[in-house]
Amino acid sequence: MPSLLITVLFLNIAIYVINTIGAATIDSLLWLLYIKLPTGTSHIAREQRRLKLDVVQLKREMNATSSQDEFAKWAKLRRRHDKALEAYEAKNDQLTQSKSSFDMTIKSVRWAATSGLMLFLQFWFSKTPIFTLPPGWIPWQVEWVLSFPRAPIGTVSIQIWGGACATVVALVGDAMGATVGYVSGPKKEREGIKVETRVGEKEGKKGQ
Structure with missing residues (x-):
């Protein structure tokens, strides 16, 4: 579906x-x-x-x-x-x-x-398959796990699909957050260095 x-x-x-x-x-x-x-x-x-x-x-x-x-x-x-x-x-x-x-x-x-x-x-929709797997594509034991708890064997149940979606969404979200943090980190460091440089120049002028 x-x-x-x-x-x-x-x-x-x-x-x-x-x-x-x-x-x-x-x-x-x-x-x-x-x-x-x-x-x-x-x-x-x-x-x-x-x-x-x-x-x-x-x-x-x-x-x-x-x-x-x-x-x-x-x-x-x-x-x-x-x-x-x-x-x-x-x-x-x-x-x-x-x-x-x-x-x-x-x-x-x-x-x-x-x-x-x-x-x-x-x-x-516990008995409704989200999608059907190709016959013989994976061992029947794995098919049983993917259809847990009530979907037909050889299909993926809504519970398994929901768990997979939650895991992937969390991984993608964490990766995006880490990427944004990595990109914005050097920029903040450069701004901090500029501020420190300006402060140092002002103090140097006062000392002269």
């Missing part, structure tokens, strides 16, 4: 990318995008940021005002500060609860769309 073959491959690529980047990083990026949308949560986020700025500004004004020489002004600022702080904490609690619900939803959707879907496919 070519479509199933490609689906399993892309699922393994998606799982590898998520694990490499980090689920927490992806969740944070999605949250930032979500609060930019015209929703009730985005309104709460804007109010929370505005109140935070108000609290900081009022705190600065309080610190710049003497509580002894200008007590009336200081007391008025203190009341405004406490009121703004209370409102900020209330909005912050609402935003925290919204983020917790958002994170839970994203985690559930991500698991269902990747690992959950993979488990479902492996169960539902």
